[in-house]
Amino acid sequence: MAEDTRAFFESLSTRGYEPLLHRVSGSYRVDIDRGDGNWQIWRVAVDHGALKVSEDTSNADCIIKCSQEEFDRLVHGHENVVAAFLQGQVEVEGNLGLAQSFQRLVH
Amino acid sequence: MPATKTVSILEGNMFVVSDLRGDIDASPTETKGLFAFDTRYLSQWILKVNGQSPNVLSTDDLQYYSAQFFLVPGTGTVYVDADLSITRIRAVGNGFHEDLTVLNHKADPVDLDITIEAAADFADLFEVKDALAKKGELYSKVEGGQLILGYRRDHFVRETWITATAPEVNLTKDGLSFHVHIAGHSEWTTGIDVRIGRAIGTKVFSIANYRSGQDRAALDMGKNLDEWLAAAPRLTCDWDPAERIYKKSLVDLAALRFTPGIVPGGSLPAAGLPWFMSIFGRDSILTSFQSLPVTQELAETTIKALAAWQGTRVDDFRDEEPGKIMHELRYGELTAFQERPHSPYYGSADATALFLILLDEYERWSGNDALVRELQPEARAALNWIDAYGDRNGDGYVEYSRRNTETGLENQCWKDSWNSILFADGTNSKLPRATCEIQGYVYDAKMRSARLAREFWNDEKFATDLERQAAELKRRFNQDYWIPDREFFALAIDGDGRKVDALTSNIGHLLWSGIAEEDKAAACVRHLMSDELFSGWGVRTMATTEGGYNPIGYHVGTVWPHDNAFISWGLVRYGYRAEAARIAQGILDAAPYFRDRLPEAFAGYPRQRTQFPVEYPTACSPQAWATGAPLLMMRTLLGLEPTGPRLFVDPAIPDSIGRLELLDIPGRWGRIDAFGRGRVDVTQRTDPAAAREMALHLASA
Numbered sequence: 001m002a003e004d005t006r007a008f009f010e011s012l013s014t015r016g017y018e019p020l021l022h023r024v025s026g027s028y029r030v031d032i033d034r035g036d037g038n039w040q041i042w043r044v045a046v047d048h049g050a051l052k053v054s055e056d057t058s059n060a061d062c063i064i065k066c067s068q069e070e071f072d073r074l075v076h077g078h079e080n081v082v083a084a085f086l087q088g089q090v091e092v093e094g095n096l097g098l099a100q101s102f103q104r105l106v107h
Numbered sequence: 108m109p110a111t112k113t114v115s116i117l118e119g120n121m122f123v124v125s126d127l128r129g130d131i132d133a134s135p136t137e138t139k140g141l142f143a144f145d146t147r148y149l150s151q152w153i154l155k156v157n158g159q160s161p162n163v164l165s166t167d168d169l170q171y172y173s174a175q176f177f178l179v180p181g182t183g184t185v186y187v188d189a190d191l192s193i194t195r196i197r198a199v200g201n202g203f204h205e206d207l208t209v210l211n212h213k214a215d216p217v218d219l220d221i222t223i224e225a226a227a228d229f230a231d232l233f234e235v236k237d238a239l240a241k242k243g244e245l246y247s248k249v250e251g252g253q254l255i256l257g258y259r260r261d262h263f264v265r266e267t268w269i270t271a272t273a274p275e276v277n278l279t280k281d282g283l284s285f286h287v288h289i290a291g292h293s294e295w296t297t298g299i300d301v302r303i304g305r306a307i308g309t310k311v312f313s314i315a316n317y318r319s320g321q322d323r324a325a326l327d328m329g330k331n332l333d334e335w336l337a338a339a340p341r342l343t344c345d346w347d348p349a350e351r352i353y354k355k356s357l358v359d360l361a362a363l364r365f366t367p368g369i370v371p372g373g374s375l376p377a378a379g380l381p382w383f384m385s386i387f388g389r390d391s392i393l394t395s396f397q398s399l400p401v402t403q404e405l406a407e408t409t410i411k412a413l414a415a416w417q418g419t420r421v422d423d424f425r426d427e428e429p430g431k432i433m434h435e436l437r438y439g440e441l442t443a444f445q446e447r448p449h450s451p452y453y454g455s456a457d458a459t460a461l462f463l464i465l466l467d468e469y470e471r472w473s474g475n476d477a478l479v480r481e482l483q484p485e486a487r488a489a490l491n492w493i494d495a496y497g498d499r500n501g502d503g504y505v506e507y508s509r510r511n512t513e514t515g516l517e518n519q520c521w522k523d524s525w526n527s528i529l530f531a532d533g534t535n536s537k538l539p540r541a542t543c544e545i546q547g548y549v550y551d552a553k554m555r556s557a558r559l560a561r562e563f564w565n566d567e568k569f570a571t572d573l574e575r576q577a578a579e580l581k582r583r584f585n586q587d588y589w590i591p592d593r594e595f596f597a598l599a600i601d602g603d604g605r606k607v608d609a610l611t612s613n614i615g616h617l618l619w620s621g622i623a624e625e626d627k628a629a630a631c632v633r634h635l636m637s638d639e640l641f642s643g644w645g646v647r648t649m650a651t652t653e654g655g656y657n658p659i660g661y662h663v664g665t666v667w668p669h670d671n672a673f674i675s676w677g678l679v680r681y682g683y684r685a686e687a688a689r690i691a692q693g694i695l696d697a698a699p700y701f702r703d704r705l706p707e708a709f710a711g712y713p714r715q716r717t718q719f720p721v722e723y724p725t726a727c728s729p730q731a732w733a734t735g736a737p738l739l740m741m742r743t744l745l746g747l748e749p750t751g752p753r754l755f756v757d758p759a760i761p762d763s764i765g766r767l768e769l770l771d772i773p774g775r776w777g778r779i780d781a782f783g784r785g786r787v788d789v790t791q792r793t794d795p796a797a798a799r800e801m802a803l804h805l806a807s808a
Contacts, residue, residue, distance in 0.1 A: 097369040
C-alpha cells in the first residue's frame, strides 16, 4: 500500500544511517507503479551508510522499478530483491551491485 | 550412464558443453548445452550436411574459452564426398560465436544443404540435476532476421537469439539452413551468433553486448589469459610434470574466474564446471586461500563479495542468520521463484570462520590493511555469529542443523553428502552435528582475528578476549573430541552428544588450524600416514577400517586433492615436513594420469593395487579447490610463510622432485623468488631395494 511505502521511506529517513551499508555509496531511485498510471518515486542517496531520502525524480546510479504489490512483498520480507529481480518482477537500471545492497535497507 | 566424450568451453558462469563434433543433443538429465546464469539456453545444436551428421577428424580445445572442430561429411548410406572438409570454430562469451566453414578441395563446384537444428529447453541447472519438469511455456519464432527461442513463466522470460552472417541463411522455428554453392577449390563460411537474453520489465535484453564478427570477445579473452599467465610467478622444476601441472592450474583458475556484480571489476573463483559455476562461500574461500602465492586478487574479491552478501537477519528458508557467510548463490528459475533457497543460500557452518581465516591470511600476503580496517564491522559480525548462532546449544562448539528442512542442506560442512558423518560401525549420526574441523576453523579464526583486533582495530581487550576464548576452546576440544583408545579426534559430536568415532581425513584439518595439542597431533599424523588412511596417492576421506568406508563413496573413502593440500599444509604447521612432502608428492604424482588436471576426487583404492589413480565417476572438472591444490602444495614444499614485511622460505622438497623454483611471487614485499632442492626421502616402504637406494643416496649426499 502507498501509505506503507511512505512509512517505509520515512523510516529510512528517520534512521538516517544504516550500518550494514557502511561500505556503500551511491544513489537509488525507486519507481513504484501504482497501477492507475501513477508512479510513486523516491530517491535514497547513500554515503557510507548515511541515508538521505527525498521524493525526487532526478536520475540515480541505480533505478529500481516495480509494482506497488511487488514493493509490498519486498518490504514485508515475503521476497528478496535478488529473487524478484531474477523473476522479472523488479526491473533494475544502472548499478546492479547497488541493487543487491538495497536488500539491506528492507531487511 | 554411458561415458560420452565431451568438449567444454567456458567463461565465467557461461559455458558450452558439446560432443566432439561440436553438436549439442541434450537429454533432460545431462549437461550438454549452452549454459549461462544457471540456465540452459541451448539444448540442441546439431549440424548436418546434406542430411548427414559429419564425422570427426579432430577436436582442439587448447583454450578454455574456445574450441575448433575439424569434420568431414558423414558417410551414412551413400558416400557423399570426401573432398570436403568442415570446420567449426567456437568461442564462448555472452552466448557463443561460431564460424562455420566448408572447404571444397575439388576442382568442380558443389551444392550443399547445410542445416543446424536449434532448440532450447531453458532448464535450470537444478532441473538438469534432478530431472524436474518445466512450469512455464516454451516458444520459438523468427523475427527481425533472427531466430528467437524463448521461455516464459509469469514475468520470468529467457530468450536465445540466433543470427547468421551469410546472406543465404534461411531461419525457421527449428533452426538454420543454408543452400550453398561452392566453386572448385574455394570455401564458404558463415559466422553465427548465439546470444542470451532475459526480460527486464516488458523488454528482453541481451545480458551483455556481444560484439559479433571477427573482432570478438575471444580476442579479449586471449589477451586476458596471456596477461593472467604473465602476472603469475614462474615455476621451474627438475621433475617435469610439475611445470605442466602448475600451468594447467593457472589456466583452469583463469577459466573459473567469475565477476560478481556486487564487486565491479573484481573476479573470484567459481566452484567448478559444470554444476557449480557460481559463488560459493566455502569453495571460493578455500580456492582463494590456496591461490595466495600466485595472486591475491581472487582473495580480495572473494572477501569483498562475501562481506557484501553477509547474512543480516534470521530467515529459515535461506538458512540465513546475522553475520553468517553465504554458502551458494544461483540465478536460475527455481531460485527466482523461491523453489530453491539460493538467493543466496546460507547453509554452511564453516564458511563464516573460513572467511575470517582468509581475511587474516590475505592481509599477511598483500599488506592491504585498509581492507581489514574497513571490514571491521563485518569481521565482528562474523565472530558474533560463531558464538550467538553457530553455537546453537551453548556448549561452546559450532554445530549445524538446517532451518530449511525441505530444500536446505543436511550436512553443512565440506563433506556435504547426507551420509558422510558416520560412526565407526557405519551408522549415521544425529543432527545437530558439530564436526571437528569446524571447531578447528573457529579456533584459528579467533586467533587470527585477535591479531587483526590488536594490529588494525586498535582493540587490545577484544584481542585478549578472543585469545582467551580460543585457548579455552582448544583445551576443551582436546578433551571432548579425543578418543583415547584409538588415539584420534572424533569426526563430530552429534545431536545425542555422542562422539562420532569414524577415522577420517578431518583430523588433518585440525593440524591446519592448530587446535590439536602436540602429543595428540603426533598420534593423528601416525593415522594420516597409515595404510588405513593414506592410499599411496593421498589421504582418504575415510579410513579403510571403518564400517562406512567405500573407496568410491563421495566423502567416505575417496581421495580429494584439496583435502590433502590442506592436510599437507597442516603437517608443515606442526613440523612434519617429510610427511607433508610425501602427501604432496603422492597427489602430484596422480595429476599426469588426469592430463595434469587434478580431479575433484578419485577412488581410494590402494596405489599398489591399481598403479594408476581411478577417477571418481561424476566429479566436476575443472573443480576450483582441486585446481588450487597444486598451488598450495607448491607453498607447502617451499615452506612459504609471510612474516611481517617479508616472505619466509623454508623448503622441504622430495628428492624425487629435485630443484623447485617459484620466481616473482607477488605480495607486500613486491616480488620475490623462492627455490629449494629436493632432500626429503618420501619412499613409502623401506623394502630392501629402496633401502639400498636410500643408502646410496645418503652416501652421495
